[in-house]
Each structure stands twice: as structure tokens, then as C-alpha cells.
Amino acid sequence: MKQILEPTWDLSPLYADNDAWEKDFFRIRPLAEKFASYRGRLAESPAVLAEAIAAQDDFSRLAEKCYSYAHLRSDENTSNNANRARVDRLEGLFAELSPLESWFDPEVMAIDEKRMKSFLDSPELALYRRSLLELLQERKHILSDKEEALLGTLSEVMGASNKIFGILNDSDLAFGRIKGENGRTVEVTHGSYGRLVESEDREVRRRAFHRMYAAYRGKRNTFAATLDATVRRHVTMAKVRNYPSALAQALEPDRVPESVYRDLVTNVRTGLPAFYDYMELRREVMGLEKLDMYDMLNPLIPKCSREYSFDEAFELVRAALAPMGGEYLSKLDLARSQRWIDVPARKGKRSGAYSGGCYDSYPYLLLNHNGTLDSVFTLAHELGHSLHSYYSNASQPYHYADYEIFVAEVASTTNEILLSEYLLANTDDPAFRCYLLSHLANDIRSTVYRQTMFAEFELLIHELAAQGEPLTADLLSEKYYGLNRIYYGDAVEPDQDIELEWARIPHFYYNFYVYKYATGMSTALLLAKNILAGDPAKRDAYFGFLKAGDSKDVLDIMRDAGVDLSRPEPVENAVAQFGKIVGQLRKEMGR
Ligand SMILES: [Zn+2]
16 A cells, blocks of 8 residues: 655744744743833833834734744644643743733723823824724723722632533533443543434434433532523623623624624524424434434434545645635645645644644644545635635734634635535535535534524523523523524424523633624625635635734624625525525435
């Protein structure tokens, strides 16, 4: 058999060797001290403030460069102690240096308003104007020094409910064992549950589901208490800091209006009939009278058994991304010729896949390519992240290169959709087509529909808490079960235990985070459609997004790229595409 040498990444452009890294490591502290030397001076003049910001950027830019190398090296082989030691040394140093940084934001906000206004018009601060305005927006929510100091000392205590949830859920909760596939006894854990509910054997899925929720039922009052405390903290802090609501406070850093969040829920609800169709198709294919909640993740279509070498995977992804144009493809080729990618699985290598690196490095990719179709999708996904980073880094100054989480999954998801469309357009094999369609349908199900249901629940419980309603286990379960009935429709008769799902979702502790999955997927679906339409203006608009980094507000970036999230069209399009996919799937399956 011919041996295929799969490529590894080349970190030498980042640091030629460990000695070069050591030299930079010892430059970090002086840069932090230089930045700290501006303390107490920010109000002196626009030039001094600009120098201070530049000093802060110099420090964090070098710190990120050192950190990137340390963790990329460490991930190559996590059992290598010398590599791990570099990460530990940096983390120790950052902890030590953090007091040298925390003074900056309060001192900027303390600058007299009139004085700041003239600062902002000065040419010295032109580059930083946007980020300063963003920071100053918070000013109206800042309390007196004494109150801020008090809140600071209480911050650990106020985070206690999240911590208790984590310990209870991850360490103390045990689910026990069930009879798994082929009669073998298996332990139900957070890790194994995902595989068990994908089992082809309905009894295995049912047993895993009941075993898991029996454990949550036994602790449901404690879980309700941790969630209640967290939600109440969000509500109280919003009041303390003069926000109209917890939702408004959570959305402010992205400058997303509440209407975007509420309209998402309304528009996804309007699009539920397409989801009901999908559930009905599942029900028919599975030959059941009613689906249950443990019938959502077992594959409708047998997994595709085709194997792809890395070279084949790369060529496939390249062909699928051809509609992006030659410019994009030339950057994909750089990923290979400059060796951005660490491909093969190895003993000791960090598992999974990611896109990493920093402003001063290639946008490296760590993969564990195993030849499955999933790993081809992973390659497309991570290349989406890396090229987004590449273009933002190349087009923006360091200060604005880092894009926000709100847009972070858009480029990666767009690439996955383009890969799906390409594969669909180039195969006549009905089994493969069914597999691809069902893969895509499942992605939309889990991001657009499921995450929006979560988002609606999150909003509901914050509103109840704001009205002074205690979030008891009974109330949470009643509301959660009700939403499941609405979202899943008549083809599903949900097992009563699903009422406890709220207890196991860590995202409910993240403060209005999950809606970003739904907006991100809807955005990507519309962008992919625009790119495939072949209109050069729309393609250019897409590049505008890739290059924007954090230079504009996220909604403006997306609007300029052709997706206006303040309007219903992106979600309407997602729902329409979902309906089309389900229709195609139905046809391919002869139903
Ligand atoms: Zn991703």
C-alpha cells in the first residue's frame, strides 16, 4: 500500500525556534509596564491617550503571538511537558500582569464629557474613535466609584449559581447504566448520551433518555434554584445598571436592538409549518404512530461510507468553494503551500478541530482527518474560519482585526452549505443525496429551530423573573413542556420527561447567547444563496464581510454583506430553504 504523507503545519514563520519564542516571552512584561506607565495620564491630551492605546495594543499583540505559538505547539502533542510548560508560564504571567491593565477602562470613562468630546474629534484619536465610543456608551451604566468597588468585591459571590450548576451537572450528577446495543451494559454519561440517542435501536434511545432524565428529576429543585438565581442576577444587574431589561443589557455589547431578538422568535414561529413537515417525514420513515423526543437524532439515512484522503477532501472543498472566485481560491492554495494545516490524527495530539493563530501568524488549522465525509465538512468549516481571519487580519489594523462572536460562525457555516450544494449538484446517487439533504436539514433543525426555542424560553424566564415570579421546578417544567408542544407539532407526542430538559442546558447560564446560533445560520444560508446566484456585486459584498473584522457594528457588517437582520427576510429565507430541503428529501425517498 502506498503511504500517504499527510501534511503538518509549519510554525517556523511564527517563531523560528524555541529560543526566538523565549526572547519575546521576556519582552511581554516590559510592554505591559510601559502601558501601565500611562496610568493617571489619559486625560492629559488626545496624543497621550492615543499613545496609551497603542501601548496596550503592542502588549496584547505580542502576548497573543507568544500564546498562539505555545498552545499550537502544545496541541501537537499534549503529553509533551516542555510544550505544556510554555503555556503554563504564559498563563502565570498573564495572571500577574492583569492588575496592570484593569485601570484603563474606568479611567477613560472618568474623563470629563466635554473634554472627551473634543478628544474624539482630534486627528490623533481618529483610528481609535470607534472603540472609544463603544466604551463610552457604557458610561451611562457605570455607578459611583464606591458602588463599583462594592460590586467588584461581590462578583465572585454573584457568579456562584453558575459555578454550582457546573459542579452539580458535571461532577455530582450520575446517571447510572442501561442495557445498550446488543444487550451490553453501558454507563450513561454526558459524553455517551449523545451517541446513545443516535442509536438505531429505539429501546436503547428510550432507556438512555429515561435514565438521564430520572437523574435530573431527582435534583430538579436544586437545578431550578441555580437557574433561578442566575436569571435573577441578570435581571437585578440590569436594574442596578439602568438597563430597561436583562435582554437589553445582554445585547448592548453587540449593539443589537431587542427587536432583532424578538423578531427572530416571531419569524421562526411563523416558519414552524416547515418544521412540522420535517417531523412528519421522520415519523413516516420511522413507521411510528407518533415520534417521541428520543426519535430526533437517530439517522434517517445510513451513514455514507465513502472515504476521502486529505488530498481528495481538499480538492472537493476547493471545487465547492469555486463560486467564491479565483481570489478566494488563491488563498485556499496558500493554506497548502504555506502549510497552515496540521492534518493527521496522532497519538497525543489534541482531539477535534479548530482554526487558530493570531494577527501575526498564519490562520492555522488543527484537524484530525479520518477520511469520513464529516471530516470533509470539518475541513470546509475550519477553512471558513481561517480565511475569515486571513482577510480580516490582512485588511484591518490590529486594533479592529478580531471579529465578534456574533459573526464568528457565519463564514464557516457558509462554506459548509456551499459544500453541501456542490455535492448535491454533482451526484446522482439517491442514497448519497438523501444523506446530504438529511445532514443539511438536521443542521438547520438544530441551529435555527432548536436554538430559537431555547432563545424563546430564555426570554420567557427572564420576563417572569422580572415580574417577581419565582422560577420553581414546576413552573420551569410547565413552560418548557409547553414550548416543546408548540415547536414540535402534531407528529410528536413528547414524553413528559422532556419538561426537564431546561435543567441540563448550560447555555441558559450564558445570558442570551443561543440566539446567535440561529441568526448565524440564517445569515449563512442567505449568503450562500447570494454567492451561488453568481452576481459579482453580491460576491464582493461577501468579501466586505470577510475583511471587516471588528471595524463596524455586527448588524452593519451583515447588512453591507447583503443580510439585513433587522428585517424578516433572512429567517424567512432559512425557513423557505428548509422547506425546500425537506421537500427534496421527501421526493428522493419516494414519499
Ligand atoms: Zn466553527
